[in-house]
Amino acid sequence: MVDVKLLGLWYSPFSHRVEWALKIKGIEYEYIEDDLHNKSSLLLESNPIHKKVPVLIHNGKPICESMVIVEYIDETFEGPSILPKDPYDRAIARFWAKFLDDKCIPLLGKVLFGKGEEAEKSKEEFGGLLKILDNEFKDKKFFVGDNFGFADVAANFMAFWFGILEEASGVVLATSEKFPNFCAWRDEYINRSQVKEYLPSRDVLLAHFQSRFQSPI
Structure with missing residues (x-):
């Protein structure tokens, strides 16, 4: 079973970009809401440079920055293409x-x-x-x-x-x-x-x- 977690924030457009990509591909994932005023240890460990959401954790490996994550999802998982083919x-x-x-x-x-x-x-x-x-x-x-x-x-x-x-x-x-x-x-x-x-x-x-x-x- 694929292990996919998303560290996000409910009002963040950047988090919603990643959720959108996951849903387009039909990927089941665990959503973990973070608190930017009291950042979780998981967030700080997963994104030590920027210390912000969203972070996708796929099989224990973190990927940061929303559009980098969207490209990763598009390239990694089967389903409708998000980036154009041409x-x-x-x-x-x-x-x-x-x-x-x-x-x-x-x-x-x-x-x-x-x-x-x-x-x-x-x-x-x-x-x-x-x-x-x-x-x-x-x-x-x-x-x-x-x-x-x-x-x-x-x-x-x-x-x-x-x-x-x-x-x-x-x-x-x-x-x-x-x-x-x-x-x-x-x-x-x-x-x-x-x-x-x-x-x-x-x-x-x-x-x-x-x-x-x-x-x-």
Whole structure:
């Protein structure tokens, strides 16, 4: 029997990426919720460099970083492919996954949690990233044509968590007037039947992040 454990966090988009990949492949796994304010010894032993979730433990061996884990799952287990078969399409999928993780997510953090001039500058820069994504979705439904896959799993944050964070913080960044293609992609993404089953409750997530924004720093 395959021994698969996932150390995760219920509100983390990165943890949900890995759960999504496991479910696509039909893999049974043990989910272990961790506490980032009181990190378990298993987490610290399994990811001593970054000390964060998610961590996949497969037959006693840990793998870290969400999209690295998704690729590992895709390559290791039988089932529907997550990465495209075509080498060019595979490269494009990896490019957009890296763009989302390296550019979009860190900058959004500066927009929402930065102060004064830094926040305003970050907001302007983030608008530039949304423009890039808006142009990308001008003539297609997903990152690699009409096929939902690796880059779209990576995009769960921008498609789902981003809108919740906008509402929780009161900072609106993406409107259909300014970014019609991006917003249409986001709506299409969330409303696809094969996506809905992998997303957590919007109401529960919203309540969680509203409490975070309302808490005194």
